[in-house]
Amino acid sequence: MIAAPLFSRRAWCAIAGCALLAALLPLLNLAFPDGHALHVSAYMVALVGKFMCYALAALALDLVWGYTGILSLGHGVFFALGAYAHGMYLMRAIGRDGVYQSHLPDFMVFLDWKAYPWYWAMTDSFWYCMALVVLVPGALAFAFGFFAFRSRIKGVYFSIITQAMTYAFMLLFFRNDTGFGGNNGFTDFKRILGFSVTAPATKAALYLLTLAFLLGALLLCRAIVQSKLGRVLLAVRDAESRLMFIGYNPLWFKLFVWTLSAVLCGIAGALYVPQVGIINPSEMSPANSIEMVIWAAVGGRGTLLGPIVGAFAVNGLKSWFTAALPDWWLFALGLLFILVTLFMQKGIAGLLQALGRGRRGAP
Incomplete structure (x- = not known):
């Protein structure tokens, strides 16, 4: 049975109220000056926008872990690939406004590159890069998933190879000769579609676009898990052998939801980059993928809404800890995961x- 809170009237009211409140934040930032009681700082708008990108990634992970039983410890690579695909366009949009005033990005000039490598072709087109945001994580997930699921790799073994995959990509992108900025990655963005990335109106538009994608992804995932496909996914999670016995081939169902999850993560990464202003290989760190699992676990996997709440709660706590007690954050995160595992499964x-x-007096 699908998680009840997602479909109750109270839950829909809560979703609508939270969405309305979230949508008001950038408008209050633009409408009221600093010092006004109703003014919301640009920092808060950027922080909530970043959290929404994380929430979209957590929702994507919940679709494969919570509803299909596939625990991935490598979703960070899909998030980062979507971010890099958008970052390529943002780097091209800098034009000659970089430090070296070259048509090449500053990191290429510094490394004495004379021209763009072949895989940068057409990346000056916004829509081409948006296609890459979807196709690159999707193609990687499809190829990886096809061979893994066809070989019936599952459980902890699948989790380990997904972590190995993201670690391998991280090491690859750290290299300067790959053409992705090496250790520093992409940064110092100037424009997006001709508008200044740092302009308050542009930041508000990116924020609202992120909110729209998060709500759209929530509705899409809800439609999937409520459909016949969703019931098959639950059967894959709970009794895959029985499902095969009655004539279903789990491969294609698992491959579909795995690829869709990767695409949603790629979109989350693409929305993340212009709001944060940087993307580097550290986003592919296995620790980042593990944090995504913690968001879903803390919020409540297999609920769709839970991972969204978990992403906001954990990252809000992280923001406070890294400012007040930076040396204690990892200990607090580990303790939080242990407590949730033991007492709030x-x-x-x-x-x-x-x-x-x-409150209703139900058993």
């Missing part, structure tokens, strides 16, 4: 469900 969403049933 259904996460925040499960806790809210239990509280709701308690």
